[in-house]
Structure formats: structure tokens, C-alpha cells
Amino acid sequence: MNRLYHFPLSPFSRKVRLSLAEKRIEVELVEERYWEQDSDFLRRNPAGKVPVLRLGNKLLSESAAICEYLEETHPNPPLMPRDADSRFEVRRLVGWFDDKFYTECTQKLLGERVFRKVMGTGYPDSTNVKAGSRAMRLHLDYMTHLLEHRRWLAGNEMSLADFAAAAQLSCLDYISDVDWNRSEVLKDWYAKIKSRPAFRSLLADQVPGFLPPSHYANLDF
Amino acid sequence: MNRLYHFPLSPFSRKVRLSLAEKRIEVELVEERYWEQDSDFLRRNPAGKVPVLRLGNKLLSESAAICEYLEETHPNPPLMPRDADSRFEVRRLVGWFDDKFYTECTQKLLGERVFRKVMGTGYPDSTNVKAGSRAMRLHLDYMTHLLEHRRWLAGNEMSLADFAAAAQLSCLDYISDVDWNRSEVLKDWYAKIKSRPAFRSLLADQVPGFLPPSHYANLDF
Numbered sequence: 001m002n003r004l005y006h007f008p009l010s011p012f013s014r015k016v017r018l019s020l021a022e023k024r025i026e027v028e029l030v031e032e033r034y035w036e037q038d039s040d041f042l043r044r045n046p047a048g049k050v051p052v053l054r055l056g057n058k059l060l061s062e063s064a065a066i067c068e069y070l071e072e073t074h075p076n077p078p079l080m081p082r083d084a085d086s087r088f089e090v091r092r093l094v095g096w097f098d099d100k101f102y103t104e105c106t107q108k109l110l111g112e113r114v115f116r117k118v119m120g121t122g123y124p125d126s127t128n129v130k131a132g133s134r135a136m137r138l139h140l141d142y143m144t145h146l147l148e149h150r151r152w153l154a155g156n157e158m159s160l161a162d163f164a165a166a167a168q169l170s171c172l173d174y175i176s177d178v179d180w181n182r183s184e185v186l187k188d189w190y191a192k193i194k195s196r197p198a199f200r201s202l203l204a205d206q207v208p209g210f211l212p213p214s215h216y217a218n219l220d221f
Numbered sequence: 222m223n224r225l226y227h228f229p230l231s232p233f234s235r236k237v238r239l240s241l242a243e244k245r246i247e248v249e250l251v252e253e254r255y256w257e258q259d260s261d262f263l264r265r266n267p268a269g270k271v272p273v274l275r276l277g278n279k280l281l282s283e284s285a286a287i288c289e290y291l292e293e294t295h296p297n298p299p300l301m302p303r304d305a306d307s308r309f310e311v312r313r314l315v316g317w318f319d320d321k322f323y324t325e326c327t328q329k330l331l332g333e334r335v336f337r338k339v340m341g342t343g344y345p346d347s348t349n350v351k352a353g354s355r356a357m358r359l360h361l362d363y364m365t366h367l368l369e370h371r372r373w374l375a376g377n378e379m380s381l382a383d384f385a386a387a388a389q390l391s392c393l394d395y396i397s398d399v400d401w402n403r404s405e406v407l408k409d410w411y412a413k414i415k416s417r418p419a420f421r422s423l424l425a426d427q428v429p430g431f432l433p434p435s436h437y438a439n440l441d442f
């Protein structure tokens with residue numbers, strides 16, 4: 001049986017879950033407390049990070065590499081366009097969300113507000129939280145700017161770029177850190193992606209000690 | 222004329238420089254003090270990061286997306302294998318070096334020892350430097366482990382994975398932070414990659430105030 005070692009509020013795990021579900025590849029989800037770095041986990045992925053995907057007899061890590069692999073081995077439905085320019089734009093945005101958005105927003109907000117408590121590493125650092133909120137506004141505005149010109153983030157078709165973005169945003173939405181009133185087009189985009197069957201499992205996630213707000217799982221938020 | 226906006230000791234810029242040179246795509250190098258975030262630079266790349274490549278009339282950012290684009294549009298010589306499993310391994314390792322190695326080693330060593338001074342943000346934090354040196358040993362051992370089973374990092378052909386790794390290591394070698402005595406196979410691998418014509422421009426880099434050690438540009442180090 002295929003397995004995904006993941007953590008509920010890990011954005012990189014969520015991105016892979018969305019790709020798997022969209023391509024109807026069934027996996028058993030196994031929650032991994034990756035910060036405990038137990039030896040079985042390190043054997044599966046010496047990087048000590050989630051997600052790790054066991055697909056048949058293969059062990060795969062690094063979410064961007066996993067998504068490209070799924071794209072090449074399970075091309076339907078496609079999550080990447082065909083021409084080089086459009087593929088570039090998808091990958092540029094995946095990089096933007098995996099690197100820039102994650103570092104500037106997710107780590108600063110979710111890292112401080114949730115993971116410190118889950119991992120037992122002290123109280124939130126308010127300087128980080130403030131920097132994260134400030135960065136959020138810039139990122140939401142950038143997404144709005146893109147969506148004013150395109151149906152989906154990287155172009156006119158839904159792609160891995162939308163999954164990379166929604167994976168990050170959905171984690172922050174779990175702790176009410178996304179101001180959906182800031183932009184109508186952004187809210188519309190998120191409503192479209194949230195209503196896909198692939199999103200269901202994300203909306204059912206729970207992290208003990210942190211209850212999601214009622215709008216979190218609501219398709220009509 | 223094609224242009225690469227870069228910074229000499231930026232590992233992501235170096236990775237792209239290596240791909241461009243290997244594929245014989247000529248570019249003019251323009252040094253960008255990216256931390257000053259001037260408005261022209263932000264117009265070229267709203268992420269405010271180097272590298273940024275102007276290729277014809279296109280402006281490209283995000284090094285992994287750029288390298289994949291070059292691979293698709295200039296397939297010769299190939300820097301990616303053809304089958305999905307081998308491509309996965311290349312991308313996994315590119316992710317490993319761009320994310321894990323960069324965060325654990327490059328940021329902690331180069332960031333503290335060089336960039337604080339260049340950017341004027343104070344003295345090196347010795348806790349970071351120590352953590353970086355400790356992480357270096359683990360990473361060099363992991364690379365050694367890979368190279369004991371393969372000619373190149375991701376398999377038997379040179380690939381983007383080798384460039385991603387060499388880009389990071391070469392920046393740290395500039396400040397003598399790579400212990401080449403730790404592993405014979407690793408040193409052999411680096412000697413092979415260092416002697417490629419594509420590497421020449423990296424070995425000529427200079428950052429004012431920081432002289433590289435004599436072995437840095439020496440092919441026989």
C-alpha cells in the first residue's frame with residue numbers, strides 16, 4: 001500500500017496530498033512527528049523532513065521532486081502545462097511559495113503560533129509574528145495582482161502553482177491568519193480550489209490543542 | 222544581450238551560471254546588491270532575490286525553474302537524465318542542496334562570516350557558525366556516501382544535482398569552510414567538476430574585503 005508520511009499542518013505535505021488526490025493515487029496517511037527525528041524516519045529520509053512518499057517499493061522525498069515525478073509517471077489529469085514558457089511560470093511560482101512564502105509567512109506565523117507549542121520550544125516570538133503578518137499583506141497583494149490577469153495563478157489552467165500556494169495558505173487559514181476580505185479575486189480563487197474533492201482531506205485535519213475557526217472547512221466562507 | 226543579475230557568492234546564482242556555461246549560452250554578468258532592494262531590481266523580480274536571468278525578452282527568476290527551463294529549451298548537453306526515476310533523484314538532490322544544505326550550512330557559515338559584513342548587519346553569531354560547521358560534517362559524509370556508490374551525485378552522469386551541490390560548496394570553499402581531507406571521493410568529485418570550463422568564471426570571483434585562500438582557484442588543491 002502506498003503511504004505518505006506527513007504532518008497535518010505541513011504545507012509541503014499538503015502540496016503532495018493535493019497532487020496525489022487530484023491524480024487519484026490512493027495513499028495511507030501516516031502522521032510523522034518529524035522533529036523527534038526517530039531512526040526509522042531518518043532511514044526513510046536522511047533529510048529528516050516531511051513529506052516522504054512510499055510509492056510501490058520506492059521512497060520519495062522533497063515535495064517539488066515528488067510532484068514532478070507524479071506528473072511524469074501519472075500525467076492525467078495534468079498539473080503542468082505543455083510548453084516551456086508556461087512550465088517555467090508554474091515552477092517559478094512553486095519556488096516562490098515553497099521558498100519565499102514559506103520563509104516569510106508560514107514559518108513566522110504557523111511556526112511561532114503552533115509549532116512552538118507542539119514541539120515544546122517556548123512562547124511565540126512577537127517580532128516574528130509581526131513580520132509574518134506584514135509579509136502576508138504583500139503576498140496576498142501579489143497573488144491578487146496575478147489573479148487579476150489570469151484564471152489560475154500561473155495561467156489559465158489549474159497547476160502545481162495553485163497547489164503550492166493553497167497548501168501554504170490553507171495552513172495559515174487554520175489559524176485565521178489569512179485576511180480573505182483583502183481581495184475578492186483571491187477569495188474566489190481559494191473558493192474554487194477549496195471545493196475540489198482533492199481538498200477534502202486537508203479540511204478534515206486537526207491538530208490537538210488548536211481548533212480551526214468555523215470558516216476553515218466551510219466551502220462558503 | 223542576455224544578462225544574469227547575480228552576486229558572486231550567491232550559490233543559486235552560481236548554479237545558474239554553471240548551467241548556462243555548460244550549455245554555452247552567453248550572458249553578461251551584472252552584479253546585484255540584492256539586499257538594497259532597489260526599485261529597478263524589484264521590477265525585474267518582485268521576489269527581490271538573485272539570480273534573475275534576462276534571456277532574449279524574458280525575465281526569469283527562481284534558480285530551479287530557470288535550470289529546468291534551460292534544460293527544456295537548450296537540451297544539449299543534457300543536465301538531466303531521461304527516465305522518470307533518475308530525474309526524480311536529480312531533483313531530490315537539487316532540493317536537498319537548495320533547501321537543506323543552504324539553510325543548515327551556507328546561511329550559517331557564509332551568511333555569518335561574509336554577508337553580515339558585506340550588508341553591514343553586525344558581527345558573526347558564533348552559535349550559528351558552530352551549528353553550520355557541525356552540519357557541514359554531516360553533509361560531507363552524506364555526499365561521500367552517495368559518491369561511494371555513484372560516479373556523480375545523482376547517478377552515473379553529471380547533472381544539475383552536481384551543479385546545485387558544487388554551487389553551495391564552492392561558496393563555502395571561498396572562505397575555507399570545506400574540509401577536503403574528510404573524504405577522498407568527495408575531493409575527487411570536486412576536482413572533476415572544478416576543472417570544467419563552466420567553472421572558470423566562479424573561480425575568478427572576488428568579494429572585496431575577503432580574499433579567497435590560494436587553494437580556492439587551484440585545480441590541484
Ligand SMILES: N[C@@H](CCC(=O)N[C@@H](CS)C(=O)NCC(=O)O)C(=O)O
Nearest residue numbers: 010011012034049050062063064320
Ligand atoms: N524542501 C522540502 C521542505 C520540507 C520541509 O521543510 N518540511 C518541514 C515540515 S513543513 C520539515 O520537515 N522540517 C524539518 C526540518 O527542516 O528539519 C520539501 O519540499 O519537501
Ligand SMILES: N[C@@H](CCC(=O)N[C@@H](CS)C(=O)NCC(=O)O)C(=O)O
Nearest residue numbers: 099231232233255270271283284285
Ligand atoms: N529560491 C530562490 C532562492 C534565491 C535566494 O535565496 N537568493 C539569495 C542570495 S543567495 C537572495 O537573493 N536572498 C535575498 C532574500 O531572500 O530576500 C532561487 O532558487 O533562486
